[in-house]
Amino acid sequence: MVTRGEVGVSDEKRDAILKAIDELDYRPNAMARGLVQRQTRILGIMVSDLQNPFFAAVVSGIQERAEERGFRVLITTGDRTPSVEESAIENLLELRVDGLILASPRADDDVIARAGRSVPVVVLNRDTSDDTSDSVTNDNLAGAHLAVEHLVSFGHRRIAFIEGGAGAGARIRHQGYLSAMHDFGLADEILTAEGRHTEEGGYRGAMDLLKLRDLPTAVFASNDLCAIGAMNAFEEAGLSIPEDVSLIGYDNNRMAALRHISLTTIDQPGDDMGRSAVDRLTERIDEDRTEPRHDVVAPSLVVRSTTGPPRFEAKS
Amino acid sequence: MVTRGEVGVSDEKRDAILKAIDELDYRPNAMARGLVQRQTRILGIMVSDLQNPFFAAVVSGIQERAEERGFRVLITTGDRTPSVEESAIENLLELRVDGLILASPRADDDVIARAGRSVPVVVLNRDTSDDTSDSVTNDNLAGAHLAVEHLVSFGHRRIAFIEGGAGAGARIRHQGYLSAMHDFGLADEILTAEGRHTEEGGYRGAMDLLKLRDLPTAVFASNDLCAIGAMNAFEEAGLSIPEDVSLIGYDNNRMAALRHISLTTIDQPGDDMGRSAVDRLTERIDEDRTEPRHDVVAPSLVVRSTTGPPRFEAKS
DNA sequence: ATGTCCTTTTGGAACGTTCCAGGTTGCAAT
DNA sequence: ATTGCAACCTGGAACGTTCCAAAAGGACAT
Numbered sequence: 001m002v003t004r005g006e007v008g009v010s011d012e013k014r015d016a017i018l019k020a021i022d023e024l025d026y027r028p029n030a031m032a033r034g035l036v037q038r039q040t041r042i043l044g045i046m047v048s049d050l051q052n053p054f055f056a057a058v059v060s061g062i063q064e065r066a067e068e069r070g071f072r073v074l075i076t077t078g079d080r081t082p083s084v085e086e087s088a089i090e091n092l093l094e095l096r097v098d099g100l101i102l103a104s105p106r107a108d109d110d111v112i113a114r115a116g117r118s119v120p121v122v123v124l125n126r127d128t129s130d131d132t133s134d135s136v137t138n139d140n141l142a143g144a145h146l147a148v149e150h151l152v153s154f155g156h157r158r159i160a161f162i163e164g165g166a167g168a169g170a171r172i173r174h175q176g177y178l179s180a181m182h183d184f185g186l187a188d189e190i191l192t193a194e195g196r197h198t199e200e201g202g203y204r205g206a207m208d209l210l211k212l213r214d215l216p217t218a219v220f221a222s223n224d225l226c227a228i229g230a231m232n233a234f235e236e237a238g239l240s241i242p243e244d245v246s247l248i249g250y251d252n253n254r255m256a257a258l259r260h261i262s263l264t265t266i267d268q269p270g271d272d273m274g275r276s277a278v279d280r281l282t283e284r285i286d287e288d289r290t291e292p293r294h295d296v297v298a299p300s301l302v303v304r305s306t307t308g309p310p311r312f313e314a315k316s
Numbered sequence: 317m318v319t320r321g322e323v324g325v326s327d328e329k330r331d332a333i334l335k336a337i338d339e340l341d342y343r344p345n346a347m348a349r350g351l352v353q354r355q356t357r358i359l360g361i362m363v364s365d366l367q368n369p370f371f372a373a374v375v376s377g378i379q380e381r382a383e384e385r386g387f388r389v390l391i392t393t394g395d396r397t398p399s400v401e402e403s404a405i406e407n408l409l410e411l412r413v414d415g416l417i418l419a420s421p422r423a424d425d426d427v428i429a430r431a432g433r434s435v436p437v438v439v440l441n442r443d444t445s446d447d448t449s450d451s452v453t454n455d456n457l458a459g460a461h462l463a464v465e466h467l468v469s470f471g472h473r474r475i476a477f478i479e480g481g482a483g484a485g486a487r488i489r490h491q492g493y494l495s496a497m498h499d500f501g502l503a504d505e506i507l508t509a510e511g512r513h514t515e516e517g518g519y520r521g522a523m524d525l526l527k528l529r530d531l532p533t534a535v536f537a538s539n540d541l542c543a544i545g546a547m548n549a550f551e552e553a554g555l556s557i558p559e560d561v562s563l564i565g566y567d568n569n570r571m572a573a574l575r576h577i578s579l580t581t582i583d584q585p586g587d588d589m590g591r592s593a594v595d596r597l598t599e600r601i602d603e604d605r606t607e608p609r610h611d612v613v614a615p616s617l618v619v620r621s622t623t624g625p626p627r628f629e630a631k632s
Numbered sequence: 633a634t635g636t637c638c639t640t641t642t643g644g645a646a647c648g649t650t651c652c653a654g655g656t657t658g659c660a661a662t
Numbered sequence: 663a664t665t666g667c668a669a670c671c672t673g674g675a676a677c678g679t680t681c682c683a684a685a686a687g688g689a690c691a692t
Binding site: 028030031040050076094232236 | 343344375393407433515
Binding site: 346347 | 647649650651
């Protein structure tokens with residue numbers, strides 16, 4: 001009691017207690033407190049892949065806003081594996097976090113739904129079918145459209161896509177690519193290579209493209225890590241970017257911004273999304289909102305040095 | 317009881333309980349359990365900077381080994397700020413984690429010592445003066461020596477160092493640079509630029525070097541992030557690497573390995589260090605070791621494309 | 633003296649588990 | 663029948679807090 005409100009305690013007694021705290025280096029037991037208060041003021045966050053620098057931005061946004069709102073944050077990671085994710089989530093739930101943020105989870109829908117039954121959950125960057133939890137996504141459809149549009153504006157027509165496997169938003173970005181190609185009258189040029197949201201995945205996807213007789217003049221990769229992998233593959237094959245092939249990614253993570261990489265990409269404001277996620281959570285925790293809310297943030301194009309006009313003007 | 321050992325319970329009763337668990341979606345309360353057992357089987361880990369990909373490797377090593385040893389892991393981050401770190405540590409301590417790993421902490425020594433009084437602590441990559449906690453470091457002195465040696469082997473003499481500010485191991489790497497320069501008879505060529513363990517820091521440090529009349533022929537940056545920042549600065553100034561200036565970093569993080577960056581660097585096995593940290597902790601928790609232990613892992617040279625011979629042979 | 637009101641102090645109960653002691657069975661051996 | 667000994671069940675204490683009700687003390691007016 002002394003350590004918190006401090007009301008209704010005489011001065012002498014308080015001093016005595018504070019001194020004792022110091023001497024014994026006492027520390028309040030959060031478990032005992034949480035048990036009786038039935039809340040912990042802790043937000044749990046499960047990040048699917050700590051290796052992806054995009055999530056560092058997300059976490060930093062979450063952390064900042066959570067602090068403002070009087071919550072602490074505990075992070076757990078799922079190693080891009082559904083089963084590991086599941087136990088990471090379980091872990092946080094057993095600790096009775098007051099809210100849960102799942103950053104690009106790959107876990108099953110019903111795992112997420114089950115979590116949502118015990119505690120407010122917000123899912124980041126994955127379109128969740130169930131309506132028990134909130135979500136914060138960027139408009140992957142619009143983002144993919146922006147990417148294609150940018151390439152088209154340079155005169156590209158043969159624009160390939162390296163997809164992102166089970167990665168967050170991967171499917172929708174692919175859809176966005178497909179529909180944009182249609183919109184620009186390039187349905188015949190549609191070409192999708194298999195990939196992943198890792199460098200390795202991008203490398204493989206690009207390798208597959210390199211086997212084709214006619215290389216596309218531009219490539220849109222499902223995320224930045226993937227784009228960087230593709231970049232490696234193209235360079236290894238002796239191609240120069242953007243002269244021989246233009247390349248665009250998605251996320252705008254720190255690596256993309258490195259002057260040496262300087263990847264043209266679609267910006268997804270990770271820190272903002274993290275902040276929104278915390279807001280959605282605190283609305284449910286402190287202000288008992290109950291109807292689900294699905295936020296969509298607008299992506300934007302960041303032009304750097306990996307895109308340019310195709311080497312030969314289209315002649316038709 | 318049913319959810320754990322399952323001994324001494326009749327079959328019918330167990331089935332009834334398991335069914336009830338499922339229906340109510342009950343989840344054991346880790347706080348209540350922790351309270352009575354006086355242990356949580358949770359390892360707390362405080363990472364000074366989630367933005368640095370080196371720590372992703374450390375965390376992944378920790379996670380892997382902790383799982384093997386039957387511990388769960390909770391991550392917290394300090395945002396490179398001592399005060400934030402301190403409250404992150406406090407947070408974990410109030411939750412009564414069974415052990416604490418501090419990855420490159422910038423917090424004050426006495427904060428760490430205080431934590432060490434309540435729970436086993438292992439400090440990663442920082443030479444801790446107090447002997448209440450264990451440490452796992454890489455041999456920064458030897459690593460720095462390797463870096464200088466490599467540059468000297470190409471014939472470089474004017475080798476500058478961009479230091480890492482308050483970053484982990486920064487001071488010792490600087491010492492290593494100084495002593496290596498002495499060892500190779502290059503004491504007169506010693507040149508240190510101010511820097512940080514961030515890209516920004518490296519950029520600034522390199523900018524300072526660029527102001528000199530005589531640019532050094534090689535630069536050793538205190539970590540990879542810093543080296544990448546320096547890389548940007550040099551390229552912006554129209555210099556090519558390694559023809560005009562050789563560059564070597566420290567850590568061997570994922571960015572350094574990107575084919576596009578391809579930074580020569582000193583490898584510090586982050587995942588191994590994470591695993592060792594967990595081992596040190598479990599020795600104290602489960603096997604009551606009490607004498608402090610300080611592990612030092614050997615760094616190694618990774619030659620990539622940012623180092624080469626100086627443009628003009630030294631004539632003397 | 634008695635009563636009222638205010639501030640401070642004291643003493644449980646409760647939170648959801650684990651752990652242990654003591655009970656209650658059932659069954660075989662005496 | 664009695665004893666012994668499993669196997670199983672039951673009940674209560676404990677963990678370290680918070681929260682609330684009740685008690686104790688003062689100050690002041692009647």
